[in-house]
Amino acid sequence: MSIEFRDGVAVVDGEPRVLVTADYPYYRDDPAVWAERLRAVRDELGIEVITCYLPWRHHQPGPDMAPDFTGATHPSRDVIGFLALCRDLGLKVVAKPGPFIHAEVTYGGLPDWVCPDADPAIEALLDASGAPSRWSDSPAHVPGRPLPAPLGAAFLARAGEWLAAVGKEVLTGGGPVVALQIANEGIYTNGALPLTAYDYSPSGLAFFRDRLRAWYGTLDAYNRAHQTSFGGWAEIEPPRPGGSGTRAKADWGRCHAEYLAAVYRVSVRAVGSELPVVVNLNPPTVAELDDWLARVRPELWDGISYGFTNWMGVVSADPDAQARYVIAAKRAPGPNMEENWGFSQLYDPAYVDAATSFHQSLLALAAGATGVNLYTGVSTSGWLPDLDSAHTGSYPDCAPIAADGSASEKAPVVHALAGFFTRHGAEFLECVPVASEAFGLYLPYAGIAALSGADGPRCGRSLRLFHDRMRARCRDYALLDLETVTPDRLAAFATVTVPGGPFMHRHVQRLLAGHLARGGRVLVDGPVPTLDENLEPCSLFRPSEPLPATPGPLSILNGRADAFLRSHPDRDVHYLTVLVQDDNDGPVGVRTPLGDVEVVAARGGAAVLRLADGELGDLLVKGVNGWLDSAVAARATFAGHTVAAPHPADLVRIAGRLLN
Numbered sequence: 261m262s263i264e265f266r267d268g269v270a271v272v273d274g275e276p277r278v279l280v281t282a283d284y285p286y287y288r289d290d291p292a293v294w295a296e297r298l299r300a301v302r303d304e305l306g307i308e309v310i311t312c313y314l315p316w317r318h319h320q321p322g323p324d325m326a327p328d329f330t331g332a333t334h335p336s337r338d339v340i341g342f343l344a345l346c347r348d349l350g351l352k353v354v355a356k357p358g359p360f361i362h363a364e365v366t367y368g369g370l371p372d373w374v375c376p377d378a379d380p381a382i383e384a385l386l387d388a389s390g391a392p393s394r395w396s397d398s399p400a401h402v403p404g405r406p407l408p409a410p411l412g413a414a415f416l417a418r419a420g421e422w423l424a425a426v427g428k429e430v431l432t433g434g435g436p437v438v439a440l441q442i443a444n445e446g447i448y449t450n451g452a453l454p455l456t457a458y459d460y461s462p463s464g465l466a467f468f469r470d471r472l473r474a475w476y477g478t479l480d481a482y483n484r485a486h487q488t489s490f491g492g493w494a495e496i497e498p499p500r501p502g503g504s505g506t507r508a509k510a511d512w513g514r515c516h517a518e519y520l521a522a523v524y525r526v527s528v529r530a531v532g533s534e535l536p537v538v539v540n541l542n543p544p545t546v547a548e549l550d551d552w553l554a555r556v557r558p559e560l561w562d563g564i565s566y567g568f569t570n571w572m573g574v575v576s577a578d579p580d581a582q583a584r585y586v587i588a589a590k591r592a593p594g595p596n597m598e599e600n601w602g603f604s605q606l607y608d609p610a611y612v613d614a615a616t617s618f619h620q621s622l623l624a625l626a627a628g629a630t631g632v633n634l635y636t637g638v639s640t641s642g643w644l645p646d647l648d649s650a651h652t653g654s655y656p657d658c659a660p661i662a663a664d665g666s667a668s669e670k671a672p673v674v675h676a677l678a679g680f681f682t683r684h685g686a687e688f689l690e691c692v693p694v695a696s697e698a699f700g701l702y703l704p705y706a707g708i709a710a711l712s713g714a715d716g717p718r719c720g721r722s723l724r725l726f727h728d729r730m731r732a733r734c735r736d737y738a739l740l741d742l743e744t745v746t747p748d749r750l751a752a753f754a755t756v757t758v759p760g761g762p763f764m765h766r767h768v769q770r771l772l773a774g775h776l777a778r779g780g781r782v783l784v785d786g787p788v789p790t791l792d793e794n795l796e797p798c799s800l801f802r803p804s805e806p807l808p809a810t811p812g813p814l815s816i817l818n819g820r821a822d823a824f825l826r827s828h829p830d831r832d833v834h835y836l837t838v839l840v841q842d843d844n845d846g847p848v849g850v851r852t853p854l855g856d857v858e859v860v861a862a863r864g865g866a867a868v869l870r871l872a873d874g875e876l877g878d879l880l881v882k883g884v885n886g887w888l889d890s891a892v893a894a895r896a897t898f899a900g901h902t903v904a905a906p907h908p909a910d911l912v913r914i915a916g917r918l919l920n
Contacts, residue, residue: 261308261352263438265536265565268593269630269689270439278630278685279595280678281309281354282637285363286342287318287647288655289640291335295345296665297638302349304667305660306678310346311354311441311597311633313361314339314430315369316422318647323373323418327425336644339430347436354538356441357426357531359419360407362449364606364655365648367405368395374418376406383412383463385448388456388500395448398650407448409461410523423530431533440535441597442527445542445569447520452545452552455516455710456501467522468515469493475511485794499711506708506716506762507795513554513707521560528564540567540597543588546580549720550710554703558592559744566594568629574610576619576864577842582822583727585620586627590739595631596624601670602636602656610864612658614670615885619839619866621677622880626824626837626868630689634674639663673882676912676919680880683914684870688835691826694813694853695736698753699726702742702768704793705759717761722785726757735812736824742768750775755804760786765793769800776801817856819848834871840864842888847895860895860904863888869896876901881911 263279264271270279282301286294301307319337320327331338346353361369376384376392384392384406396404408415431437445451450458458464473493476482482496483489486507490496498512499505528537539561544552558566568588573581589596599621604612611617621632639659648655654663660670681688699722706719723739730737738753743765750756756775769789772782781804792798814823820841827834836857838848842864850857854874859867865882876898883894883905894911895904905911905920912919 261438263352263536265439265538268565268595270595276686276689278625278632278681278688279309280307280632280681281311282307282634282660283311283598284638285636285640285655286312286339287315287336288643289336289638290642291331291338291341293665294342295349297661298345298349298351300661300665300667301637302351304671304675305634305637306675306682307634307637308350309352309354309438311356312342313363313365313369314355314357314426315361315363315365315647316358317365317367317369317371318644320371320422321646323371327422327429329429334644343430343435343437351436352438353436354439354441355426355431355437356444357423358443359422359527360444360448362444364651366397366646366650368444368448370408374408374415376408379414381414383409383415383461385409385458386460386464387458388460390460393448393450393458401650409459409463410447411459411463411467411526412461413463416526419527420530423527424532427531427533431531431535437535440531440533440537441567442524442537442539442564445540447523449542451520451541451556452543452548454548455512455551455554455707459519460498464519465498467519468498468512469496471515471518472496472511475514503711509708509711510704511707513703513710516555516707517557517560517703520555521557521562524561524564536565537563538565538567538594538597540569541588542569543572543584544720546584548710549587549724550706550718553701553706553720553723554710556591557703557741558594559741566592567597568594569596569598570600570620571598571607574608574616574842575623576616576839577610582623582731583724585623587723587727587739589624589627589629590737593628593630595633596621596629597633598635599624599632601634601674602639602659605657610887613885613887614673615862615865615882616887617670618673618677618882619864622837622866622868623822623839625688626826626839628693632677634660637661637674672920673910676880676910676914679914680868680878684835684878687828687833688826691828691833691835693736693738694825694827695738696754697730697735698738698740698750698756699723700740700742700745700756700758702759702761702764705761717759717786719759722757722759725785731822733809733812734814734816734823742771745771747771747774751778751780753780755781755783757783757785760784761789762787763791763793763795764789766798766800769798773801776804813853815851817849817851819846820844821848821850823850825852832873836869836871838867838869840866855899858895858897860892862892862894863890865890867896869898871898874899876903878913878915879903879911883908883910
């Protein structure tokens with residue numbers, strides 16, 4: 261099996277595929293059970309791609325020892341043996357060497373000896389106040405230890421040596437590793453933090469000033485643009501809370517985007533592998549949506565593929581969680597690299613039942629994700645104390661494969677999900693979301709808004725209001741980066757909504773004017789820009805007038821649910837995803853361009869239906885949610901045809917066969 265990523269889609273042996281994977285943290289389990297657990301993932305879950313972190317602190321606990329990948333110092337460090345088992349069982353692997361991994365591992369997987377407290381040569385990551393950014397392993401360990409600045413010379417050298425060792429000793433020899441994930445949820449699980457949280461360290465400021473030189477060319481040009489009189493680049497400081505200067509705030513937001521891209525590229529170069537690379541970003545928080553938008557710009561990553569993760573709440577019950585999740589899935593094409601399929605005690609008790617994770621997995625795919633990862637597929641026990649001293653018992657508490665190796669009640673749900681997308685994934689990805697509207701991200705406004713609060717132009721708040729309007733009307737939409745989107749891509753949408761403000765790049769204004777000339781509509785949320793990026797007069801388009809709300813291609817006739825439709829551009833093939841909210845009672849009716857559909861599912865459940873040639877085809881419908889004490893005989897009706905479970909249960913039909 262070979263994998264490459266094309267426009268965020270995993271292409272496996274030449275065929276696009278919805279990538280359904282399962283994480284197995286081998287380092288938390290007895291090596292004697294590795295083979296049995298891997299076999300269970302393959303046979304009980306129907307999954308053939310494993311993901312696994314490689315904890316730096318586990319494999320190289322001391323600065324004077326070489327990394328142990330063979331188990332010479334402890335059997336659980338034999339990752340080469342673990343990968344050999346994967347190969348022998350026909351499993352492929354996405355390896356995740358960090359350097360920082362989180363994964364509830366002490367110090368996020370970093371060795372103690374790269375902590376600035378342990379080595380004064382290692383620069384600390386600093387926030388706007390000059391205080392170190394810290395990592396706390398648990399609430400009992402607050403405030404935690406300072407984190408190293410990613411671009412500090414001493415840490416960069418040590419992290420580079422670790423990644424190079426992984427590349428040379430673990431990823432060579434024709435093994436089962438087919439892709440890499442670099443870092444975790446940003447750099448230090450900090451992709452969604454405020455722009456003032458980092459990086460004000462000396463290396464971070466040097467990067468910022470280097471970027472300013474690249475953008476402006478000369479100090480005179482910078483001073484003219486900012487109406488300042490600095491005598492040298494070293495005098496320029498980034499914005500801090502309470503500071504002023506609209507251009508300076510936009511620059512700091514842009515710097516964060518390039519900083520994240522630079523750290524990713526440095527790590528990829530250090531590994532020295534030709535394997536495809538993906539990252540995973542934590543979704544934005546509600547308060548820091550603008551910060552996240554300013555920082556997360558996959559368009560800058562030079563071939564590194566976008567991915568995202570979960571850990572923000574139960575989307576079937578929480579509108580904020582649902583919005584954050586959908587925005588993360590829509591920001592760029594790529595897989596969900598961590599969906600919570602095993603943690604109820606650590607996060608939310610709703611995850612004790614498979615319905616919660618099933619709902620979110622289908623939402624991710626419906627909203628734009630190209631794959632889903634089970635984090636974790638297997639519960640583990642027996643890790644070394646130095647690896648994780650904050651958690652006891654099994655990790656996690658309710659995975660599809662239990663800590664004793666048995667298949668839990670979640671296993672058949674996963675097997676159905678994997679089976680459905682193994683059969684239909686390529687076709688699902690060929691189908692295009694039915695959406696006529698888009699939101700155009702103008703990301704200079706995100707950097708300004710992140711540092712200005714309610715004052716000045718806005719991007720995140722406009723996006724959230726747009727999302728809520730679309731959801732209330734059961735309308736899907738796209739997210740587009742206005743600085744990089746092509747005219748042809750923009751033309752796919754009848755209406756684009758953009759945030760308003762005082763200025764906008766001249767080429768963006770021309771792009772919007774061209775969209776209007778083609779017969780498209782442009783709505784502006786806020787003032788219409790009258791200046792270009794250099795604050796020179798520029799007013800190249802006149803926005804459209806809002807129209808009264810009209811029915812969209814989908815509408816919810818009855819019930820409390822969301823619905824998404826994807827349609828094939830050349831064939832009469834469609835996929836309808838219905839996501840039932842926790843407070844729903846009774847059947848959900850959905851009006852579609854193909855005809856009305858009725859779904860009976862558990863509260864908090866979900867369904868995906870293949871509608872082809874006017875008939876109801878293969879489907880998954882979740883009929884049981886034990887957490888909400890909801891059990892129904894799952895059912896789907898379309899075009900006068902009904903498929904139903906004979907008693908309260910899930911409903912699965914794959915390749916025309918009912919499997920339960």
